[in-house]
Amino acid sequence: MSEPRIMLTAMAINEAMDIAMGLDDKVFLLGEDIAEPSGGVYKVTNGLSTKYGAQRVRKTPISEQAIIGAAIGAAIAGFRPVAEIMIMDFLAVCLDQVTNHAAKIRYMSGGQTTVPMVIRTSAGAGRGFGAQHSELLEAFAIHSPGMKVAVPSTPADAKGLLLTAIFDDDPVLFVEQMMMYWDKTYAGDVPEGDVRVPFGKAAIRREGADVTLISYGRQMYDCLAAAELLAVDGVSCEVIDLRTLVPWDEQAVMASVAGTSRAVVVHEAVTRCGFGAELSSRIHEELFGQLSAAVQRVGGANTPVPYASNLEAAFVPQVADIVAAVKRTNS
Amino acid sequence: MADVQRPDAPDRDTLLRMFEIQSRIKLCDERFRMMLMSGQIQLIYYSPRGQECISAGWGVHLRPDDYVVTIYRGLHDHLAKGVPLRELWAEFLGRATGTCKGKGGPMHITHPASGLMVTTGIVGAGIPIANGFGLAAQLNGTDQVTVVNFGDGASNIGAFHEGMNLAAVWKLPVVFVCQNNLYGEHTPMSMSTGVDYISERAAAYGMPGVTVDGNDPIATWKVMGEAIARARAGGGPTLVEARTYRFFGHLMGDAMEYMPKEERKAAMAADPVVRYRVWLVDNGHASEAQLAEMEEQLTAAIDDAVEFALNSPQPELSELYTDVFGDVAMEGTTR
Ligand SMILES: Cc1ncc(C[n+]2csc(CCOP(=O)(O)OP(=O)(O)O)c2C)c(N)n1
Ligand SMILES: [Mg+2]
Numbered sequence: 098m099s100e101p102r103i104m105l106t107a108m109a110i111n112e113a114m115d116i117a118m119g120l121d122d123k124v125f126l127l128g129e130d131i132a133e134p135s136g137g138v139y140k141v142t143n144g145l146s147t148k149y150g151a152q153r154v155r156k157t158p159i160s161e162q163a164i165i166g167a168a169i170g171a172a173i174a175g176f177r178p179v180a181e182i183m184i185m186d187f188l189a190v191c192l193d194q195v196t197n198h199a200a201k202i203r204y205m206s207g208g209q210t211t212v213p214m215v216i217r218t219s220a221g222a223g224r225g226f227g228a229q230h231s232e233l234l235e236a237f238a239i240h241s242p243g244m245k246v247a248v249p250s251t252p253a254d255a256k257g258l259l260l261t262a263i264f265d266d267d268p269v270l271f272v273e274q275m276m277m278y279w280d281k282t283y284a285g286d287v288p289e290g291d292v293r294v295p296f297g298k299a300a301i302r303r304e305g306a307d308v309t310l311i312s313y314g315r316q317m318y319d320c321l322a323a324a325e326l327l328a329v330d331g332v333s334c335e336v337i338d339l340r341t342l343v344p345w346d347e348q349a350v351m352a353s354v355a356g357t358s359r360a361v362v363v364h365e366a367v368t369r370c371g372f373g374a375e376l377s378s379r380i381h382e383e384l385f386g387q388l389s390a391a392v393q394r395v396g397g398a399n400t401p402v403p404y405a406s407n408l409e410a411a412f413v414p415q416v417a418d419i420v421a422a423v424k425r426t427n428s
Numbered sequence: 429m430a431d432v433q434r435p436d437a438p439d440r441d442t443l444l445r446m447f448e449i450q451s452r453i454k455l456c457d458e459r460f461r462m463m464l465m466s467g468q469i470q471l472i473y474y475s476p477r478g479q480e481c482i483s484a485g486w487g488v489h490l491r492p493d494d495y496v497v498t499i500y501r502g503l504h505d506h507l508a509k510g511v512p513l514r515e516l517w518a519e520f521l522g523r524a525t526g527t528c529k530g531k532g533g534p535m536h537i538t539h540p541a542s543g544l545m546v547t548t549g550i551v552g553a554g555i556p557i558a559n560g561f562g563l564a565a566q567l568n569g570t571d572q573v574t575v576v577n578f579g580d581g582a583s584n585i586g587a588f589h590e591g592m593n594l595a596a597v598w599k600l601p602v603v604f605v606c607q608n609n610l611y612g613e614h615t616p617m618s619m620s621t622g623v624d625y626i627s628e629r630a631a632a633y634g635m636p637g638v639t640v641d642g643n644d645p646i647a648t649w650k651v652m653g654e655a656i657a658r659a660r661a662g663g664g665p666t667l668v669e670a671r672t673y674r675f676f677g678h679l680m681g682d683a684m685e686y687m688p689k690e691e692r693k694a695a696m697a698a699d700p701v702v703r704y705r706v707w708l709v710d711n712g713h714a715s716e717a718q719l720a721e722m723e724e725q726l727t728a729a730i731d732d733a734v735e736f737a738l739n740s741p742q743p744e745l746s747e748l749y750t751d752v753f754g755d756v757a758m759e760g761t762t763r
Binding site: 125152157158160161162163165166167168169170171172173174175176178193194197198202203204205206207208209210211242243245265266267296297343344 | 495497526527528529530531532536538539540545546548550553555556557558559560561562563564565567568574586587590591593594597750751752753754755756758
């Protein structure tokens, strides 16, 4: 066995792009400030423009529609662009290109043209950025047939899912949580080389018998922490990390909940009409008669993300919220 | 222009190819409107009648491997890029044999084999996408050119600004063709646009801008040729504003009460296709019989396409679920 390669999330993402660009000269990056000397506002693309040149790591004007549009056209013409939208809230200014074009073009053309591109974007509350730089908006893309959506929780998944996304023939929204980029808490072992993680395959992060916690991205860690606390009380939690939301691993979720008869869905996005609503609904449709309790949702407050640190913390779902939700399924 | 010699005119072959494209558009449009009015077919139809010379003007300059992006009012552009009549008609009628298996419709005609890459129903949205085709050609080191067509109204949407700027910054081989028919839906340009000539806006992006009489096929041919040649040679993008007129309003059934009757009458009296036809004959570029024969052949080809489309089935219901993704099945799932 080789030594573990402990990496931070940002470095794992960088490595995926590096490998993809090395493998296929049709892969190129475009986005605001992604090139050297700064290497991106979060330094996620650090070093890549030096290694691959300004033609393949393209700094753009502050023009999100132009970025996504150029990626779409180039993708149809045979490239595999990786477009960066600096912060997920800015998807709103180019949503037409995402939902009306990237997502629909394969369908509208009857399969003649495909759009193999990735939109990488960073998201999430917790850094005092306020309402316009903190949201998780994966539901935008999930609600747009034709878009795939990945939200990794570990550095290994961040790398492996991004490699899969880049070489997938459909457009993928790839959500990176900025809190995780350079925080050692989220560091992990990352396999060397071109190791891809398939879409639509959930990971069971902890096995358990009494209740299933279903999550993705950073909240997966809160689920694990909640499971640890609940174990002390004798409640055994299974933790499922979806990894991709379109497609999502319905089979793994249903199999687990069929066994535990209780489920809690957890994400940072605003609870109302978040992906948790779909998960909850599907579990009820499939397993209604077998459930011991209604599926519980834990998500962001139904508010914009506030600035003051106490309010921001109150917006984001916490471990205690997950514990409380699990207890509701037991009462 | 009827009896005026034009020293700026191209060779006879090009003149006749332009006429062929214009006539193909005009005859197709006439057939669509006739069949719509008689109730034989039903669809939302945006007539391109009046704008034929513009598409023909770039059409004769482009190669099959050049890219074209256009809009819902796109029939003229589809035909000028060489989308085959049968598949085009079948797609307009929502048939399985259409360019997009009946799943895109007139607003989304796509035929990569002809280089017709994207047709969008979102005003202005084709502009940023065209840059992507230009970028692909630039990165591949080919000399393919992309022509993107849009209306005067589209020049007021944000995507226009972002797309024009990026094309200039990256020196992309893209020709931006603003088909200025003086109206966006029911609003005259004077009420929506702060400049007299949309081509003036090119200066703001650092690219050449030129306004041409889009009803003058020869002037249009010349301007398009210069812009396309510049793009092909690596000289970057151009904004071409081709002035024209929509003969039949925004879409079929439009009462056109917002268009002054006299204005429309005058535009139709100066029908550019009819004028060009007269000019060709009067100046000895073609005989009346030659043009009539061309029109007959086109009519026969349209007859054939209409019959083909009408006799084609609608898509199988299972097609509802295909082409959403390359590899994830949708049928019977909620994924
Ligand atoms: C983003 C967007 N806004 C509004 C519409 C509705 N709409 C369709 S065509 C049109 C007018 C566009 O005018 P112009 O760009 O001049 O093109 P023309 O129809 O004259 O060819 C409008 C407002 C649309 N399709 N897309
Ligand atoms: Mg117009």
